[in-house]
Amino acid sequence: MENVKILERIKAKFPEAVVADQDCCGDLQVTVSNDAFIEVMQFLHDDEQLGFDLLIDILAIDNSARRRKPPRFEVVYVMISMDSFDRLLVKLPVVEGEDVPTVTGIWQAANWAEREVFDMMGIRFAGHPDLRRVLMWDDFEGYPQRKDFPLEGKDFDEKWDPDTIEVL
Amino acid sequence: MAEGKLMTLNMGPHHPSTHGVLRIVLELDGEIIVKATPHVGQLHRGIEKIAENMNYQQVITLTDRLDYTAASLNNFGYCMAVEKLLGIEVPKRAQYIRVIMGELSRLAAHQIWVGTHALDIGAMTLVFYGFRDREMIYDIIEEASGYRLTPTFLRVGGLANDITPDFIKGVREFVKWFPTALAGYHTLLTDNIIWRKRTMDIGTVSAEDAVNFGFTGPSLRGSGVPYDIRKAKPHSSYEDFDFQVPVGDKGDVYDRYLVRMEEMTQSLKIIDQAIENLPEGPVNVDNPWVTNPSLDVVMDDISALIRRFKIQSEGPHDPVGEVYQSVEGSKGELGFYIVGDGNENPYRMKIRSPAFILISALSKILPGHMFSDAIAIVGSIDIVLGEVDR
Numbered sequence: 001m002e003n004v005k006i007l008e009r010i011k012a013k014f015p016e017a018v019v020a021d022q023d024c025c026g027d028l029q030v031t032v033s034n035d036a037f038i039e040v041m042q043f044l045h046d047d048e049q050l051g052f053d054l055l056i057d058i059l060a061i062d063n064s065a066r067r068r069k070p071p072r073f074e075v076v077y078v079m080i081s082m083d084s085f086d087r088l089l090v091k092l093p094v095v096e097g098e099d100v101p102t103v104t105g106i107w108q109a110a111n112w113a114e115r116e117v118f119d120m121m122g123i124r125f126a127g128h129p130d131l132r133r134v135l136m137w138d139d140f141e142g143y144p145q146r147k148d149f150p151l152e153g154k155d156f157d158e159k160w161d162p163d164t165i166e167v168l
Numbered sequence: 169m170a171e172g173k174l175m176t177l178n179m180g181p182h183h184p185s186t187h188g189v190l191r192i193v194l195e196l197d198g199e200i201i202v203k204a205t206p207h208v209g210q211l212h213r214g215i216e217k218i219a220e221n222m223n224y225q226q227v228i229t230l231t232d233r234l235d236y237t238a239a240s241l242n243n244f245g246y247c248m249a250v251e252k253l254l255g256i257e258v259p260k261r262a263q264y265i266r267v268i269m270g271e272l273s274r275l276a277a278h279q280i281w282v283g284t285h286a287l288d289i290g291a292m293t294l295v296f297y298g299f300r301d302r303e304m305i306y307d308i309i310e311e312a313s314g315y316r317l318t319p320t321f322l323r324v325g326g327l328a329n330d331i332t333p334d335f336i337k338g339v340r341e342f343v344k345w346f347p348t349a350l351a352g353y354h355t356l357l358t359d360n361i362i363w364r365k366r367t368m369d370i371g372t373v374s375a376e377d378a379v380n381f382g383f384t385g386p387s388l389r390g391s392g393v394p395y396d397i398r399k400a401k402p403h404s405s406y407e408d409f410d411f412q413v414p415v416g417d418k419g420d421v422y423d424r425y426l427v428r429m430e431e432m433t434q435s436l437k438i439i440d441q442a443i444e445n446l447p448e449g450p451v452n453v454d455n456p457w458v459t460n461p462s463l464d465v466v467m468d469d470i471s472a473l474i475r476r477f478k479i480q481s482e483g484p485h486d487p488v489g490e491v492y493q494s495v496e497g498s499k500g501e502l503g504f505y506i507v508g509d510g511n512e513n514p515y516r517m518k519i520r521s522p523a524f525i526l527i528s529a530l531s532k533i534l535p536g537h538m539f540s541d542a543i544a545i546v547g548s549i550d551i552v553l554g555e556v557d558r
Contacts (some may be wrong), residue, residue: 009501019511021199021509024489024490024491024492025252025255025489025490025493027492029490033342037303045451053379054382054384054395055341055382056384056494056501056520057383057503057505057518059505059516061507061515061516062516065515066509066515073414074497076490076505078503080395080493082379082395084394085400085401086393087492089490089492099273104543107380107382108380108381108382108529109272109380109382109525109528110382111528112524112525112527112528113382115286116524131495133209134208134209135208135209135212135558136209136212136402137209137558144214144217145216145217149217151217151218151221
C-alpha cells in the first residue's frame, strides 16, 4: 500500500490521534497523541489491510540538546507488514518522567526493545512484565544515552585509592 | 530429583557454545528446562553513544565491530542509511562491488556459523572446514581493503578504492571452488542420522510466533515466512540479480540449518552474477560535499585542496531529518536509525540488532526442552554478541 493510503486509513479510524505526519526519506512517519496511543497500535497490528505484524524496533530520541520545544523525548516504533512489506514509523512524544503504555501485549518483540529504551533513556513503560536494565548492570546509576550523560562516564576523572579501590 | 525441586544452572558467560559472552540462567527439573533467563551486556561498548561524538566517515569503523563475522554488511547498512539521509546514490559499479563484499561477508559468517554450530553439537570436522574456507574469503577481502576481519572498505558515498584485477580473479576462483566445499558440508551433516536426530523437531517456532517474537533473517525464514529485505525492499541493485529466498516449513533447528545452507548457494549465485556483469565507471559519487577530490587535482587547485582538507577533517554534513535503513544482515534485519541535525556527527544513531531480539525469544523457546537441546537451539539462531551488546 502506498504511504498516502496508509495514512488515510489510520486517519479514517482515528481522526484526532494523528498529530503530524512526515516523509522520512521514503518511509511514512506518523506522530500520534498520547491519549489514543495503545488503541492506535492495536489497530495497526490487527487491521486486515494494514497488518503491521512485525515490530522491528523501539528507540527513543532525547531532544534536550537541540533547540526544540518540549516534550523532551520521542519514542519511535518501527514496524513492518509481512503481507505487503510496507514499513511504518510511529512516533510518540513523551514528557520527562511520564510513563509510556507498554506494547508487549501486542508484539512480544517489544519486551527487550522496551527494556533497552528504559535502560538507555530512563523512560518507564507502564504494564511491562519485566522492566529491568538489559545492557548495563543492575545497580548502574544514570541513563547513558541521555544527552546530559557524559561520554566518558560519570566517574571518569575521579581519584581513587588503589589499596581499597574506593573513590576518594 | 524430588518433586518440585528445581536446580538453577548458570550457563555461560564462558560456556563455549554461547559464542561470546551470553549468560543464560536455566532452571532445571532433572534435565528438562523449566525457565530460561538470558542476560546480555557484557560486551556493551556504547557504540551508539560514541557514534554521536564522531563524524560520519569515522563511525564506519565502529560498525565493523558490531557483527564482526560479517563486517562489510554492517558498513553496508550504515553507509546506505547516511546516503539516504544525504539524498545521494552511489554509482552502479560501487553498488555491485558492495553487493559482492556483502555477500562474501555473509558467506564468511555462515561458514563460521556452520562450523561452530556443528562443533557445539559434537561434529568437530566442520569447524576446520568452515575456517579453511573462510580464509579464502578473507584473502579476497584483504586484496581489496588491506584488512581481514574489519575491512572498513565501504565509505559514505562509495568505496575506499576501486578493486584490483587480483580481487576479481580471487572471487572467480572462489565461486568456482566453493560449491565443492559446500557439497562436503552437506555430506557431513544433511543426511547424517546423528545430526538429524539432534536437530529435528526441537526449538520449533511457528510462523505466527516467529513474527510476533520479532524474528528476522534466516530464523524467520526457517519458520516459513519469506521476508528478505533483498527481495522485499531491494536496495543497491539487488533487483538486478536472480536469486531465490529459501524458506523452511516447520521452523525447527534443522529447518533453520537448511535455510542457511541454501542461502550460501544463493549468495554464491549473486556474487557470480555481480562479478561477471560488473559495470565500468567511478566507485565514488560525484558530490563535492562527500567525495575527496583526487590527488592530481589537489596538486593544481587550491580550492580542491581546501575541500579535501574539509572532507578529511569533518566529513559530510547531514541535513536535518530522520532516516531508517536496513539491510539483510547475516543474522537478520540490521537496521540503522539516524537522526541528523545539520552537523558533521549524527545527533542520534540507533542500531537495530537482529540477534538482540532473537535472544529475547530464548526465554519462550527453551522451556520444555532438554538441556543438551538448548545448546543446539542457541546455535541455530546464530548470535554474535558484538552485535547484541553493541
